[in-house]
Amino acid sequence: MKRTPAGDAFTDVVTTGLLLGGVLEQAGDTLTAPDGQSGARWKVLGIVSKREMTVAEIARFLKLSRQGVQKVADLLTKEGLTAYLDNPSDRRAKLLALTNRGREILSAIQTRQRRWANHMGEKFEVGKLAEIKAAIQKLIAVLSDSD
Amino acid sequence: MKRTPAGDAFTDVVTTGLLLGGVLEQAGDTLTAPDGQSGARWKVLGIVSKREMTVAEIARFLKLSRQGVQKVADLLTKEGLTAYLDNPSDRRAKLLALTNRGREILSAIQTRQRRWANHMGEKFEVGKLAEIKAAIQKLIAVLSDSD
DNA sequence: ATCAAATTGACAACCGGTTGTCAATATTGC
């Protein structure tokens, strides 16, 4: 299989995209670390803050395995940021809900995130961010339609 | 902390970028799965194919922890794709080298990757890939200079 | 040449993700 210019350019983009992914994961962890949390916990806290959900629902929403989310939810609960509430409509699947402490911590993270995003956002010319987003979305679109 | 349009746009880009990262990681695993490998193993095989290196060197190169790379290297070695060679210049740090089997498998992965990249590359208009790469790099640059 | 400091691999514990299995419970079709 011979290499083509377009193929090389694509590989280049993939490499750069992987790098970006790492940087962003890191940013999420850095943003949440001051409150002893992580990107993974943040996602769960954020989702549960909007509506109490079962672990299986959260997993479907985040497109993660049920068991993976279960671990995070158990950790959050052990640390007192969430609690399992009886679910009147399903005796197996308890509802994960924020505790007061969970609300406080999520709020602290969100404040920090907003400050960070506002600050970073200003480093781009007007319209540039939309352009970057469109570029990434185009890439995702091509990667996702498998044929 | 109030939200700003630029901040919201930035947050949007971050979300999209995280999604991209996931899709790319997945692509790496899919590309290597037919040979029973993974993205992580692929990186190590690729690096070692150019030059035999110690685990610590590989870790520095990939910007991963020494211990994380050690685990992958041990797995690869256990499966016969790599071997530890005595290092004349350091009695502790053996050199990780490809075996014949490792070379075969890496070659198979590379062929599959090239076919994939060539195919995907053709789905973009000329110049579009360079544009996407530049957009992502701009984002990485801003994220990386911490101030 | 010696001695302090840095590097290294082995080991262990953990986080966040996966897959697979199992028993309990819900849901659906008839």
Add this chain to the structure above:
DNA sequence: GCAATATTGACAACCGGTTGTCAATTTGAT
């Protein structure tokens, strides 16, 4: 209403990453 099926949480094993500790070895400064 009942039986087949699907969903769920608990549990376990694994991968790929992290941090931390330790003893052995290298390296570097004097």
